[in-house]
Amino acid sequence: MVEIQEAEPAEAQPDGAAAGADVGAQEQERAEEREGDKDEEDRERRAKKAYAKEVLSGGFGYERAFSTSDVLASYTVYAGEDAGGKELAGATNATLSIAKFKESWVECASVVADVLCDMLAGERCTVRVEPEATGLDNGEPAFIELELHQILREVAKLRRGDLDEGEPGVLLRRREGSRDACIGRVPLLGSTGSCRLRLAKAVPPELSEAGVRPRFFGADDGAGWPEVGEWWECEYECGDGELAEGVDLAVRNARSDELWTARVRGEHCFPDVPVDALGRDGTHDLFAHAIELEIRQEDFVGGGTGIDMRIEEKVERGEACKKRGNKLFKAGRLRRAEAVFSEGADLFNVVQSEDFDETGQNARYNRLSEKHQRPLLLNVALCKIKRGAHKDALQDLNEVLLHDSKNVKALYRRGVVHLELENFADARTDLEKAAHIDTSLRREVDRELTRLKRKMNEATVAEKKAYKHLFDTSRHRELVYTDAEIKASEATGKDLPHYVQPTHVEKALRIDNLDAEFAEIDEEEAELKAMREQAKKQYYTGGRLTKMGLGMGI
Incomplete structure (x- = not known):
């Protein structure tokens, strides 16, 4: 038997509009309370700072200073309620660290620092400071004229x-x-x-x-x-x-x-x-x-720069750089000499277009630039050779010879650079060509050619020494015996004559037995040839292709 109980009638619920109105009223009440708390905090903050600020001209942007910021500012502090009082302190276009300035002995420094944190960059204002915040002995108020020019950020710019x-x-x-x-x-x-x-x-x-x-x-x-x-x-x-x-x-x-x-x-x-x-x-x-x-x-x-200077200015600057660089080079200051020579050479990097140059003015400009840049590039290359930067020097010398293929200094120095880089054929070519053009260089060229022969001999000797024992089996005893013989020796414990068990490193670095490798290759080729012949025979006789034959791609 199932007992059925009658449900109690539900209480009447308010409609949606009435419920929303109650929630809205509560939210408005809480918002008013928060606004009141905020106003109270603002009043407490203003009372604590005890100053009144009047903005005379607005700033730019939205950036404000912090207590840890550095700023560029101007200020003047007067005793009294306006600028007619006695001037107590001030500075114009001063760089101030707000935190340090706040702790300084300057009159009203703490107030000035607080006001700076409330200002926008570029803002100008006046501030009236209440007597209790001035710290003055006579208990008078103070008047401050203040302008925040810039908010400064310190960033790393250049590192040498x-x-x-x-x-x-x-x-x-x-x-x-x-x-x-x-x-x-x-x-x-x-x-x-x-x-x-x-x-x-x-x-x-x-x-x-x-x-x-x-x-x-x-x-x-x-x-x-x-x-x-x-x-x-x-x-x-x-x-x-x-x-x-x-x-x-x-x-x-x-x-x-x-x-x-x-x-x-x-x-x-x-x-x-x-x-x-x-x-x-x-x-x-x-x-x-x-x-x-x-x-x-x-x-x-x-x-x-080289773009906006007239050619006469470039020539004058380039000559000054060359003279100063020469003095620095003779004094042993190679780093500075290279920098000065490079600065002068960079002035002539701009090239005028010679297309449709009916007057020939651009062509004359380019030839004059090349003429005055050439000695500077040669000196830059010499400085780089002195400090051992031979590959960098080679680029400068190639640039000179691109426009003047018979430049004796460039040929001689490039020959020396090739010699240092062990490009022996190029070194001989450049040195011989330089001596052929200028016979007065024969002694220097012969000295470099002698050095070239010595370096070539040293390289040959080193190469022979490196490959001397490449195929010497007496130095690789493990190659004399087969793997089967070595395994049998290890199993019986009987040592093989002159056999030294190689380490893992020696096994990885040892030279392979070429005769055995060639024999293995010949065997594989013979087996491959036999498989192909068998596949062809089965194809032509109508026989069935084996799996191996298909694998050969017949």
Whole structure:
């Protein structure tokens, strides 16, 4: 028997609209509570900072500074409620580390740092600071005029040499501004301009003893090295070699109003002029210490590349590079000599089109460029030969001979390069051709040919020595016996005469028995021939093709 119970009537449910209205009201209530909490937090924050900011001109973009940012800013602090009060502190276009500036002794520095974190790049404002936040003895309010020019980011830009391993080089770091307008061209060869420098650390006394002078960095020798953090002005001309190589690299890679930090080590601490500025007495390790400084680029004009220079300017610059490079080469500064020669040669890399050149002006331009580039490329190749970069030197010499196939210097030096690369046939050809064109080189050519014969003999002797015992079975005893004999010897324990059990490495590297290999090949070919004949016989007699015959592809 099944008992049936009557269900109780369900309670009336609210319709969907009424339920949605209740949820919406609750959400609005919570949103109002959150808004009230936010307003309360804002009021507490403003009360804590105790200043009122008025924006005079808006900034650009959406980037704001952080408490760890570096900024480029201008500010002035006055005692009182407006600019009519006494000026207490200020700076124009100053690079400020917000965290460090906040802890400095400057009046209202903490407030200035807080306001900078609330500003957009490019924004200008005034700030009224309440008396309790000024820290002034008289309890007066303060008035600040503040402009945030740029928010700076420090990025690695250029690295020459492995400084961590103590090699010569310079590490440059650029502080990149947030304003798009700062993106522009950099100084070029021949540009003249000015920059400001200051030491980030004191110059190590070891470098001063090694001959590093303040004038190499644009300072005055008579006054000595400036104090750390003290700016000094420096005027320059890119590529003239009168400043330290590290400073020249920095100004050539910096745009106007950019700030770089540079760590300069080794030969990069010295200029090209005079060439004897770099002492080589051997008593000082130039790579053990570095000069750390900041460089701010200012205005510069002029200069150019091989594209926009007139041919007369190129010739003048090229001749100056050749003369300076020759002096550096004679002084033993081969690295700098190669760099200077290369800089001059690169000016003439631009070639004018001679198609439809009715006046012949482009052709004359190209011939003049080749004429003045040729000696520079020869000198670059000589520097590379001196440092052992023979393959790189070969490319420069080929470039010269492409336009002047009878250039004696290029032929002679290319012959020497081929000799070093053990291209003996090419070396003999180039050397003999150079001596045929210029008989005064016969002595030098004969000396190189003698060296060539000696190197060829050495190579022949080494080759004979390497392959002398290639087929000598007395040196490979394991090849005298068959595998069956070796296995029988191992099973019985009886040693075979003159047999030495090879190691796994020797087995992998041993020379195969050629007679046995040839016999095996002949046997395989005979077996293959027999199978083909059998397949053909079965095909022509109407017999059934075997599986092996099908495998042979008949």
